[in-house]
């Protein structure tokens with residue numbers, strides 16, 4: 001099943017637009033998982049088990065694995081998700097961008113090595129840098145209006161009367177999405193821009209990081225990004241779920257589940 005079909009199925013099966021981020025920071029892991037690469041695997045799979053019926057996707061950020069030389073654990077986590085929850089897409093957040101020959105290797109890394117259903121890519125190097133991803137029947141999620149404040153340095157530059165990020169949205173909608181496999185990254189910290197991007201791209205899925213630890217407003221995000229079908233979004237939360245402070249008598253996985261459930265409820269209240 002291709003990415004968009006799988007995402008549609010996961011939205012429906014779990015009645016959820018919540019994407020759970022997998023960013024295992026060794027310093028923040030519960031003590032029983034610290035110090036060994038296998039601990040990363042056990043922590044992430046415990047989070048997956050605790051939230052799989054509440055999520056429309058899981059999004060590991062590759063830096064958290066590569067920094068520790070733990071890419072093998074990411075391969076294991078991806079295989080675990082595929083085997084146990086084959087209906088939930090895996091989004092590899094790697095934000096790659098390079099010349100075509102190198103991009104071909106990055107595409108193999110994402111789709112073949114990690115078995116990702118979709119991967120995040122940077123549009124900065126243009127069409128030939130994203131074409132190799134399009135050759136796979138998987139998802140390509142293009143950075144458009146990122147959640148960080150510094151994203152404005154370039155993404156807000158006015159070009160031909162409109163901000164650069166809107167040109168990216170238009171380019172993806174008009175050209176790069178000819179096979180219907182694209183989505184865009186737009187930060188929850190910028191609801192007005194989510195609204196502007198939605199107006200350009202119709203019902204194309206949006207990956208929306210920035211709620212939770214980055215403080216984005218869930219209600220404003222959902223109102224700005226929802227489609228007529230009440231879907232169209234993968235609203236990502238990583239640290240707020242992974243490192244939810246356990247209440248008395250509650251373990252980390254139960255705390256993660258509680259926060260994921262609360263987040264999904266708030267999202268669904270405004271769909």
Ligand SMILES: O=c1ccn([C@@H]2O[C@H](COP(=O)(O)O)[C@@H](O)[C@H]2O)c(=O)[nH]1
Pocket residue numbers: 021023061093145146147148185186187209210211212213214236237238239240
């Ligand atoms: O614009 C962007 C693009 C990607 N991210 C990534 O999403 C998560 C957010 O983590 P939180 O803990 O929920 O803040 C992280 O992996 C980022 O690399 C983003 O934040 N903004």
